[in-house]
Structures are given as C-alpha cells and as structure tokens.
Amino acid sequence: MADKKRKAETPEDDEATDGGRKKLLVVGLAAVLALAGAAYFFLFAGSSEAEAAAPEHGGYVALEPIAVNLAGGGYLKIGITLEITADAAGGGHGGASVDGAKALDLLISTYSQAQPADVTGARDALKESLEQKIIEAYTEHGTQMVMGIYLTEYVTQ
Numbered sequence: 001m002a003d004k005k006r007k008a009e010t011p012e013d014d015e016a017t018d019g020g021r022k023k024l025l026v027v028g029l030a031a032v033l034a035l036a037g038a039a040y041f042f043l044f045a046g047s048s049e050a051e052a053a054a055p056e057h058g059g060y061v062a063l064e065p066i067a068v069n070l071a072g073g074g075y076l077k078i079g080i081t082l083e084i085t086a087d088a089a090g091g092g093h094g095g096a097s098v099d100g101a102k103a104l105d106l107l108i109s110t111y112s113q114a115q116p117a118d119v120t121g122a123r124d125a126l127k128e129s130l131e132q133k134i135i136e137a138y139t140e141h142g143t144q145m146v147m148g149i150y151l152t153e154y155v156t157q
Contacts, residue, residue: 055144058089063100065153068108072115079153080107082134088145098145102137106130119156127151 065079080103088098110130111119118126131149138146 055085055087055147057147058084058086059097060084060150061097061100062152063104066104066107068111070111070116070119070156071113072117074116074157076111076114076119077153077155077157078107078111078151080130081150081152082138082146083148083150085144085147087143088138098138103134103146103149106133106137116156123154 061082061084063080063082065077067075067077069075082098082100082103084098090097107130110126110133114122114126127149134149135144135146138144
C-alpha cells in the first residue's frame with residue numbers, strides 16, 4: 001500500500017514541481033531583465049554627460065612660427081595654431097582670446113629636449129605630449145580654454 005500512496009502522490013508532486021519551476025523561471029527572467037536594464041543605465045547614461053561636458057569650438061589663434069634648438073644639434077622651425085573654446089573666445093563673440101605665451105613656452109621646453117631623430121620619427125607623439133601640456137596650462141578654474149593644437153609649420157635642419 002505504501003507503493004500505491006507514493007504513486008498517488010507522485011502526479012501531484014510533479015504538478016507542484018512544474019508550478020515551482022514556472023515561478024522560478026519567471027523570477028529568474030525578471031532578474032535578468034532588471035540586470036540588463038541596470039547595465040544599460042550605468043554603461044550608456046554617462047556617455048551623454050561626457051558629450052555635454054565637451055567644450056564648444058570658439059575659433060583659432062595662430063601663433064608666429066619659432067626656431068627651437070634641438071638637444072642633439074640642429075634646429076626645428078615650428079608654428080602652431082591653438083583651437084580655442086567658446087569660453088576663451090568670449091562666448092563666441094570674439095571679445096576675448098588666449099595669450100600664446102604659455103603655449104610658446106611649453107613648445108620650446110618640449111622640443112628643445114628632443115633629439116633630431118625624435119623630431120622626425122616621433123612627430124605625432126611629441127605633438128600629443130605638447131597638446132596635453134597646453135590644454136592643461138590653459139584650463140583655469142575647471143574651464144578649458146584650449147581644446148586642441150595644429151602644427152602649421154614643421155621644418156628641421
């Protein structure tokens with residue numbers, strides 16, 4: 001008789017197990033959707049803030065080319081143009097601008113330490129280094145005044 005009781009209870013247990021599995025599946029699916037939504041929020045919500053924080057273009061300031069003595073002999077005649085932000089340009093109305101003295105000082109200190117082989121072979125790396133130094137030097141009270149530089153003249157001898 002014990003076997004008959006087990007057999008009689010088995011279909012009910014299967015139904016209870018199926019119902020439990022369905023509940024577990026629904027809860028699991030809801031948890032996966034919640035995690036996917038949270039991941040989307042944390043990964044993509046910050047990108048719009050970063051785009052909004054990017055400085056607005058305000059114009060260009062061309063600096064006179066200068067000759068820099070290189071560390072290993074020879075010289076480099078180099079000219080740069082600063083891409084300034086709207087804040088530096090007086091809100092885009094041309095009221096203010098940046099003084100190029102800091103940029104020229106950083107240009108001289110960066111390139112006067114370079115070897116002639118570095119000036120010809122590692123041009124992009126030197127430019128990137130100079131650009132980062134200039135952007136940092138022209139950031140005042142959290143306001144970025146320069147957003148990039150362009151090499152307008154680059155002659156070595």
